Amino acid sequence: MTGPRRLVGAWSEDPLWARIYPHLVDHPALGAPLWRLGLGTDISLLHDAAREIGALPDGARVLDVPTGSGVALRGLLPGRHVEVVAADISPRMLERTYAAARRHGVADQVTTALADVGALPFGDGTFDLVVSFTGLHVFPDPHRAVHEMVRVLRPGAAIVGSALFTDDFRGVERRYGLVHAAGRLARVLGPMCSSADAVRWLGEAGAVDVRLEMSGGIGWFRGTKRLD
Numbered sequence: 001m002t003g004p005r006r007l008v009g010a011w012s013e014d015p016l017w018a019r020i021y022p023h024l025v026d027h028p029a030l031g032a033p034l035w036r037l038g039l040g041t042d043i044s045l046l047h048d049a050a051r052e053i054g055a056l057p058d059g060a061r062v063l064d065v066p067t068g069s070g071v072a073l074r075g076l077l078p079g080r081h082v083e084v085v086a087a088d089i090s091p092r093m094l095e096r097t098y099a100a101a102r103r104h105g106v107a108d109q110v111t112t113a114l115a116d117v118g119a120l121p122f123g124d125g126t127f128d129l130v131v132s133f134t135g136l137h138v139f140p141d142p143h144r145a146v147h148e149m150v151r152v153l154r155p156g157a158a159i160v161g162s163a164l165f166t167d168d169f170r171g172v173e174r175r176y177g178l179v180h181a182a183g184r185l186a187r188v189l190g191p192m193c194s195s196a197d198a199v200r201w202l203g204e205a206g207a208v209d210v211r212l213e214m215s216g217g218i219g220w221f222r223g224t225k226r227l228d
């Protein structure tokens with residue numbers, strides 16, 4: 001990138017927030033107080049959720065979108081033969097992901113892909129798991145993103161993820177609205193959606209047994225692609 005680095009802007013331009021954010025998710029001592037204060041939740045939920053990748057059998061194919069700085073790779077175990085495709089719209093984030101893969105000793109199981117979640121360059125039914133952590137709220141079209149992520153899942157496979165939602169928060173939880181406003185101002189948040197929208201869209205896209213649970217301002221969802 002030429003010229004001065006931008007303070008705010010789209011993720012693909014690697015603005016200041018895109019450089020700060022990886023430290024918050026990769027170093028719990030830094031991130032945990034902020035997640036607790038700003039979102040009323042525990043960052044360890046994210047690290048725990050990533051373990052699902054490590055529970056897959058050798059030969060399984062996983063899509064991690066958006067991969068960001070590769071926090072989901074914490075779940076991948078060295079010496080295994082799981083194939084993770086780590087996709088993101090930001091080239092710089094993909095470099096961070098690949099560095100994380102090397103750090104965790106799993107680079108042989110990771111391929112990075114520069115891709116827009118709204119037009120995933122993968123065939124229908126080609127992944128055994130799709131993980132989408134802290135993602136839907138940044139995508140320009142979360143509805144389309146849900147359809148794309150379910151499209152590339154094989155029937156019977158799971159989609160697991162988390163996002164900030166625009167639910168009707170009350171009392172002290174209204175502070176999540178401040179986080180949303182700041183994110184929109186910095187152009188790192190998209191139009192967002194409610195948790196009910198996400199559940200409905202997952203169902204429309206072909207997921208069944210959809211569950212979504214809120215933890216503070218973040219919702220955790222899981223669904224399985226319908227067997228045809």
Ligand SMILES: C[S@@+](CC[C@H](N)C(=O)[O-])C[C@H]1O[C@@H](n2cnc3c(N)ncnc32)[C@H](O)[C@@H]1O
Pocket residue numbers: 011012021025065066067068069070071087088089090093115116117118132133134135138139140
């Ligand atoms: C908040 S980070 C989350 C990353 C990671 N999953 C995590 O939990 O730390 C959001 C990521 O979404 C990526 N992103 C934004 N819009 C995207 C799009 N349309 N398609 C793919 N990735 C996108 C950004 O580049 C950024 O890396």
